[in-house]
Amino acid sequence: MKKAVLKPGKEVSLLRKHPWVFTGAIQEIDEVYIGDWVQVFDHKGRLLGTGQVGDGSIAIRMVAFEAIEPNTAFWQTKLANCLALRKLLGFGLKTPTTAYRLVHGEGDNLPGLIIDIYNDCAVIQAHSLGMYNSINHIAEALENLKDLKLKTIYNKSFAAMHGAVDPDGFLLGDTAETIAKENNLLFTVNWVTGQKTGFFLDQRDNRDLLRQFAKDKSVLNTFCYTGGFSVAALAGGATKVISADISQTAIDLANNNASLMKLQPHQSHEGLVVDVMKHLGDVEQQFDIVVLDPPAFAKSLSKKHKAVMGYKRLNAMGMKRVSPGGLLFTFSCSQVVDDVLFANTVTAAGIEAGRNCRILYRLGQGADHPVNLYHPEGHYLKGLVIQVE
Helix, strand or coil: CEEEEECCCCCHHHHCCCCEEEHHHEEEECCCCCCCEEEEECCCCCEEEEEEECCCCEEEEEEECCCCCCCHHHHHHHHHHHHHHHHHCCCCCCCCCCEEEEEEHHHHCCCCEEEEEECCEEEEEECCHHHHHCHHHHHHHHHHCHHHCCCEEEECCCCCCCCCCCCCEEEECCCCEEEEEECCEEEEEECCCCCCCCCCHHHHHHHHHHHHHCCCCEEEEECCCCCHHHHHHHHCCCCEEEEEECCHHHHHHHHHHHHHCCCCCEEEEECCHHHHHHHHHHCCCCEEEEEECCCCCCCCHHHHHHHHHHHHHHHHHHHHCEEEEEEEEEEECCCCCCHHHHHHHHHHHHHHHCCCEEEEEEECCCCCCCCCCCCHHHCCCEEEEEEEC
């Protein structure tokens, strides 16, 4: 295995089990290619662990803080540990929730790897060439996890790898779609044509919370995608639910999911969310609950200021659409916008909207998207439930 040596003092973060080695920390390294496995040593020659070579400022992502042999047996052990946690959390084929994340990158000590489970299908999404190069070992280890009873394994890494790898395709079976359960609610998931791996699993607990507040309420769900919050609201007894999204495909998915359980009344609007909310303002329409769950407004530090302005504008508009005493469920999945900045931005929006507000809940991603204690950057989903007077 190739070898990398760190500069004096640069071993501290690895001794604290942070999984990233930046380019400036490396004193010398063997001739390597992106995706290669490499053992990392401090300047005194002490082994710090084993990782994979990256292609940006993060030069190496650590997979273990020891020497390892990255064969099928290694993957079998790692994935079995991940499955044990998900079983502890109550997920599985014969449970109320059959759609869940099995592997969450650094949160499961496997940086660059995402695996989502939908019934008897596993969708693998590599975010690094090192993980992509190991995909056959990973698929073999998944097949060996008999509790999963997998009939399909699908590789969906092409978009995540910005087209630098082979097109997506089946590694086992050929099924493209299923109806999965989330807290006994039914959702159609298509991992071939859908966004990400087919469904946004990280909002499960937050959808369930909204469901608890929905009885006899009117709900506006913006950036609805497959209608997760809409279905939860309808299942909770909402009297009216409107889903809004710029994508007609998303609207069709939301309508389909609402009809799966014969949940009504559900309406939908295709178009820019800001335009939909302006239209609702023109007809003086307000809602007991408004959900703002936009895609990431910033994926780099250079876009942070623009993102903050976007969140402020969106939240001010959303607050104006909330009936007095109603609730705003607002989220950001932009990793560069931390909890404090997000809360401050929503505060500025409240001032702009001229509404009195108070925070009832601070929300985040579900437990199947764990955050490594030594890698706080893994906490990416921020959410607030705000009562708007």
